[in-house]
Amino acid sequence: MTGSHLDSQPKGGKYDGAYGVVGGFEALEAIERAGIETRRPIELVAWTNEEGGRYQPGVMGSGVFVGDMNFEAQLDILDRDGVRLGDALAETLASTPGIARRSFGFPIASYVEAHIEQGPRLENENKTIGVVTGIQGMCWYIVEISGDEAHAGTAPLRSRRDAAKAAVSMVSALEELTADETDTVRFTVGRFEVGPGSPNTVPGSALFSIDLRHPEARVLEKLMAEIEPVCRANARGCDVSVRRPMNTPPIVFNSTMVDVVRRQAGALGIPAMDMPSGAGHDAGYVSRVAPTAMIFVPCAKGLSHNEAESATPSDLAAGAATLAACLVELADKG
Numbered sequence: 611m612t613g614s615h616l617d618s619q620p621k622g623g624k625y626d627g628a629y630g631v632v633g634g635f636e637a638l639e640a641i642e643r644a645g646i647e648t649r650r651p652i653e654l655v656a657w658t659n660e661e662g663g664r665y666q667p668g669v670m671g672s673g674v675f676v677g678d679m680n681f682e683a684q685l686d687i688l689d690r691d692g693v694r695l696g697d698a699l700a701e702t703l704a705s706t707p708g709i710a711r712r713s714f715g716f717p718i719a720s721y722v723e724a725h726i727e728q729g730p731r732l733e734n735e736n737k738t739i740g741v742v743t744g745i746q747g748m749c750w751y752i753v754e755i756s757g758d759e760a761h762a763g764t765a766p767l768r769s770r771r772d773a774a775k776a777a778v779s780m781v782s783a784l785e786e787l788t789a790d791e792t793d794t795v796r797f798t799v800g801r802f803e804v805g806p807g808s809p810n811t812v813p814g815s816a817l818f819s820i821d822l823r824h825p826e827a828r829v830l831e832k833l834m835a836e837i838e839p840v841c842r843a844n845a846r847g848c849d850v851s852v853r854r855p856m857n858t859p860p861i862v863f864n865s866t867m868v869d870v871v872r873r874q875a876g877a878l879g880i881p882a883m884d885m886p887s888g889a890g891h892d893a894g895y896v897s898r899v900a901p902t903a904m905i906f907v908p909c910a911k912g913l914s915h916n917e918a919e920s921a922t923p924s925d926l927a928a929g930a931a932t933l934a935a936c937l938v939e940l941a942d943k944g
């Protein structure tokens with residue numbers, strides 16, 4: 611099986627997802643035109659709602675397919691305008707008559723998904739194919755700090771419990787903790803709030819988020835074990851609570867499958883490099899039920915989730931050619 615998704619972000623580009631579906635069709639047509647017969651059928655999939663832009667959560671089609679999400683429950687989810695997913699889905703199906711219905715969870719011998727990289731590594735390294743070794747792990751934390759509100763003019767610094775300064779100390783210490791010469795750790799504080807938010811009151815409360823990612827479970831777990839102790843050590847007399855609302859461990863793709871992509875790109879003479887995926891994909895869910903691999907192609911300046919998303923025809927063709935070669939090998943094998 612090959613494919614990807616066709617939905618996008620509110621201001622997304624035209625390659626994220628769509629390339630894996632259109633590229634999959636190209637590969638199937640090329641295989642048919644070449645008169646190649648395979649022992650196994652090759653199926654193309656367009657997973658529903660990977661991005662989660664209109665209906666949350668995302669990665670829904672593959673999540674339902676592998677049995678991690680309940681189908682009926684997803685149908686009742688509403689978009690911002692109150693449209694039920696079940697109704698939107700029925701409309702989509704009605705507009706594409708003649709497509710045979712498939713059951714969820716049918717066995718898949720192997721799955722290969724082509725996708726734009728959505729990052730700058732291939733472009734920087736002057737490579738055309740990213741041989742994706744897995745999907746990096748990701749966890750989220752919410753750190754809440756409470757101190758004491760006080761008068762900014764009269765309260766001596768020594769006796770203050772300043773939640774904002776504690777939060778700043780924590781973020782600095784966490785930045786030191788996650789410092790990485792190889793630039794592989796991804797540490798982001800995307801939300802930072804201070805209360806009550808008045809210039810002449812010492813802040814009594816603060817909250818910040820942490821998004822932490824790494825492709826290796828060992829490294830990620832080591833860092834995760836330090837998050838709360840580092841926050842507590844930098845609390846400056848304030849109370850701290852640390853929650854972890856999300857923890858998705860890293861995924862390592864089947865090494866035989868990764869080798870197929872590496873070998874076929876090599877056989878076609880296309881410059882390739884191994885790399886983990888920084889973003890999540892349907893392939894992550896599918897890898898739970900079938901040997902899985904991904905093929906990345908470069909996108910201009912690594913830009914994605916942006917209308918300016920772009921990729922060159924020759925790179926896209928190289929990715930589709932690699933995909934076709936992988937599909938032929940995988941569908942033929944006994």
Ligand SMILES: [Zn+2]
Nearest residue numbers: 626627660725
């Ligand atoms: Zn995508």
